[in-house]
Amino acid sequence: xxxxxxxxxxxxxxxxxxxxxxxxxxxxxxxxxxxxxxxxxxxxxxxxxxxxxxxxxxxxxxxxxxxxxxxxxxxxxxxxxxxxxxxxxxxxxxxxxxxxxxxxxxxxxxxxxxxxxxxxxxxxxxxxxxxxxxxxxxxxxxxxxxxxxxxxxxxxxxxxxxxxxxxxxxxxxxxxxxxxxxxxxxxxxxxxxxxxxxxxxxxxxxxxxxxxxxxxxxxxxxxxxxxxxxxxxxxxxxxxxxxxxxxxxxxxxxxxxxxxxxxxxxxxxxxxxxxxxxxxxxxxxxxxxxxxxxxxxxxxxxxxxxxxxxxxxxxxxxxxxxxxxxxxxxxxxxxxxxxxxxxxxxxxxxxxxxxxxxxxxxxxxxxxxxxxxxxxxxxxxxxxxxxxxxxxxxxxxxxxxxxxxxxxxxxxxxxxxxxxxxxxxxxxxxxxxxxxxxxxxxxxx
Numbered sequence: 001x002x003x004x005x006x007x008x009x010x011x012x013x014x015x016x017x018x019x020x021x022x023x024x025x026x027x028x029x030x031x032x033x034x035x036x037x038x039x040x041x042x043x044x045x046x047x048x049x050x051x052x053x054x055x056x057x058x059x060x061x062x063x064x065x066x067x068x069x070x071x072x073x074x075x076x077x078x079x080x081x082x083x084x085x086x087x088x089x090x091x092x093x094x095x096x097x098x099x100x101x102x103x104x105x106x107x108x109x110x111x112x113x114x115x116x117x118x119x120x121x122x123x124x125x126x127x128x129x130x131x132x133x134x135x136x137x138x139x140x141x142x143x144x145x146x147x148x149x150x151x152x153x154x155x156x157x158x159x160x161x162x163x164x165x166x167x168x169x170x171x172x173x174x175x176x177x178x179x180x181x182x183x184x185x186x187x188x189x190x191x192x193x194x195x196x197x198x199x200x201x202x203x204x205x206x207x208x209x210x211x212x213x214x215x216x217x218x219x220x221x222x223x224x225x226x227x228x229x230x231x232x233x234x235x236x237x238x239x240x241x242x243x244x245x246x247x248x249x250x251x252x253x254x255x256x257x258x259x260x261x262x263x264x265x266x267x268x269x270x271x272x273x274x275x276x277x278x279x280x281x282x283x284x285x286x287x288x289x290x291x292x293x294x295x296x297x298x299x300x301x302x303x304x305x306x307x308x309x310x311x312x313x314x315x316x317x318x319x320x321x322x323x324x325x326x327x328x329x330x331x332x333x334x335x336x337x338x339x340x341x342x343x344x345x346x347x348x349x350x351x352x353x354x355x356x357x358x359x360x361x362x363x364x365x366x367x368x369x370x371x372x373x374x375x376x377x378x379x380x381x382x383x384x385x386x387x388x389x390x391x392x393x394x395x396x397x398x399x400x401x402x403x404x405x406x407x408x409x410x411x412x413x414x415x416x417x418x419x420x421x422x423x424x425x426x427x428x429x430x431x432x433x434x435x436x437x438x439x440x441x442x443x444x445x
Contacts, residue, residue: 239277323353357386390422
């Protein structure tokens, strides 16, 4: 049965719902198959948080950059920011470098820094930096040491010490080659005066002077190994040190040899060592007169008269104006009992140098051996020229020792004693010869 009142209520509710739906139609969305509402105009619903597919700094693509440096231990900067130091192998790995353009700089003290641009892409690149040494400060330090004369130790810093460090690090650098040449030249300059001193005034040379030059030669040779004249000078200095030790009876340590403590010369091995070193010297430089001269002296001491003659003749060829070469020949000829040749050689020496006392003394001895009375005058002339030399007194004592007159025999002993006194270190002749002659004369009394 139709209920008119209830039917009216239902119709009213229906109308109300239709009106409400019409009012809300502009803002109500439908649902997509997933159950989410959809925009009837095709617009996507707003989202919150990260958008799908968006790239944040945390998810941006990065590359791994490897920096290699020579030398190792170099500091690496990316866009001016310090990023580390290469290890002992010269390697530094930088991870998570975001793609883009960068400036990579490598620095190390003592080297010129190096900068390279770098475009970080999809690859994993390696950049090599080979730094050039910066020698401006080092050159200034070296030049200052040379100017101040600080060539070698023991004082430090010194030029040799500095060059030694640099050679190990940069053996092929032209700057180091320049330093080696300059320093070796300065050391060689020091050798010249000492070597000349051994030729011109052997008695005045000290052992310390010789060993000092010997050390300089060793150092110079480490810088200039292929220089044959320098090799000859090194061997020469070794020889004259050995010769001096033989003459004075000293050992290399400075102690007196047991064999020669009372009556030098000393150990004959030292004379052999001197000869061996001189043979090296003339082999290195056959045209060097100084080496040949000392070779003549050593051979004469060793009674190798033919060898001494050849050496002194070589000196005379190389240095025709050297009076000592002719004086050496004169002494050699006298030892050979070739008195005429001895006189001629000594006269040539005097013609070359009127102040050569040894030449006058040798001339007088040779003339006296031939029975010429003026021989004594020549020896006394030598005494006037060089009052410090014991050689003229030795020769005069030898002349008077052959006399039959008692006063002259007594004079011989006096002269021989004077010779020994003036030749305290045996640097002109072996005092043993004078002492033996005194002993023989005293037996005749």
